[in-house]
Amino acid sequence: MTEFLKLGDRKLSSRLLVGTARYPNNAMMLDALVASGTELVTVSIRRIDIDAAKQEGGILDLVSDKFTLLPNTAGCYTAKDAIFTANLSREALGTNLIKLEVIGDEKTLLPDSEELLRAARELVADGFDVMPYCNDDPILCMKLADAGCVAVMPLGSPIGSGAGIRNPYNFRIIRERVDIPIIVDAGIGTASEAAFAMELGCDGVLLNSAISGANDPVRMARAFRNGVLAGRDAYLAGRIPMQYHATPSSPTTGLVQS
Numbered sequence: 001m002t003e004f005l006k007l008g009d010r011k012l013s014s015r016l017l018v019g020t021a022r023y024p025n026n027a028m029m030l031d032a033l034v035a036s037g038t039e040l041v042t043v044s045i046r047r048i049d050i051d052a053a054k055q056e057g058g059i060l061d062l063v064s065d066k067f068t069l070l071p072n073t074a075g076c077y078t079a080k081d082a083i084f085t086a087n088l089s090r091e092a093l094g095t096n097l098i099k100l101e102v103i104g105d106e107k108t109l110l111p112d113s114e115e116l117l118r119a120a121r122e123l124v125a126d127g128f129d130v131m132p133y134c135n136d137d138p139i140l141c142m143k144l145a146d147a148g149c150v151a152v153m154p155l156g157s158p159i160g161s162g163a164g165i166r167n168p169y170n171f172r173i174i175r176e177r178v179d180i181p182i183i184v185d186a187g188i189g190t191a192s193e194a195a196f197a198m199e200l201g202c203d204g205v206l207l208n209s210a211i212s213g214a215n216d217p218v219r220m221a222r223a224f225r226n227g228v229l230a231g232r233d234a235y236l237a238g239r240i241p242m243q244y245h246a247t248p249s250s251p252t253t254g255l256v257q258s
Contacts, residue, residue, distance in 0.1 A: 019208025162189030198231025
């Protein structure tokens with residue numbers, strides 16, 4: 001039986017979400033997206049010409065028939081700009097799904113939590129299904145969940161850093177305290193880190209640079225697909241407890257006595 005990732009009223013079989021930026025070319029991008037098994041792909045609304053992107057061969061023309069679009073507000077530094085961009089996206093693409101980004105600093109690209117929460121509350125009230133990119137702060141994630149977001153997307157480490165999940169303890173706390181999906185967004189560099197995220201109880205992984213910047217994007221996309229599946233299975237199966245001393249795997253009863 002297929003286990004679905006539920007985002008609002010959407011049900012996805014794949015728990016890997018993939019970006020569409022920085023690939024060597026569009027053909028490579030499409031091959032990587034297919035190899036990843038993703039069903040939901042991100043597109044930055046502020047960084048494309050929407051009319052041109054809808055024309056034959058444009059980014060929206062290439063992906064909109066094959067995947068569900070997750071427009072994002074990348075490049076926004078205030079709640080006002082993010083809200084404007086989200087409304088532009090809904091009008092242009094006909095979707096109320098939005099990946100909400102409100103950046104607080106150009107160098108680190110870390111989120112501005114105050115502006116993010118303000119924008120999330122207003123967009124939810126306006127009928128959007130909001131997926132906010134946020135810090136790995138359990139309290140902030142709880143507030144975003146209470147605001148009505150359909151998922152929270154805490155960063156593992158800064159965008160594009162490839163540094164993996166730097167604070168797994170916070171992710172465990174977030175998993176304990178929020179009931180909506182948790183999707184790791186930013187910092188994942190290789191498939192084992194995606195598997196680790198899923199083993200922590202995350203519901204999905206979103207990434208871009210780790211695939212588009214790889215020497216072989218298609219092969220890396222396939223590796224991430226398998227890593228996410230393996231991590232999810234391991235989480236559901238339940239790992240054995242960690243302990244200091246050995247425990248024999250063979251039975252100790254009925255041994256032949258010398």
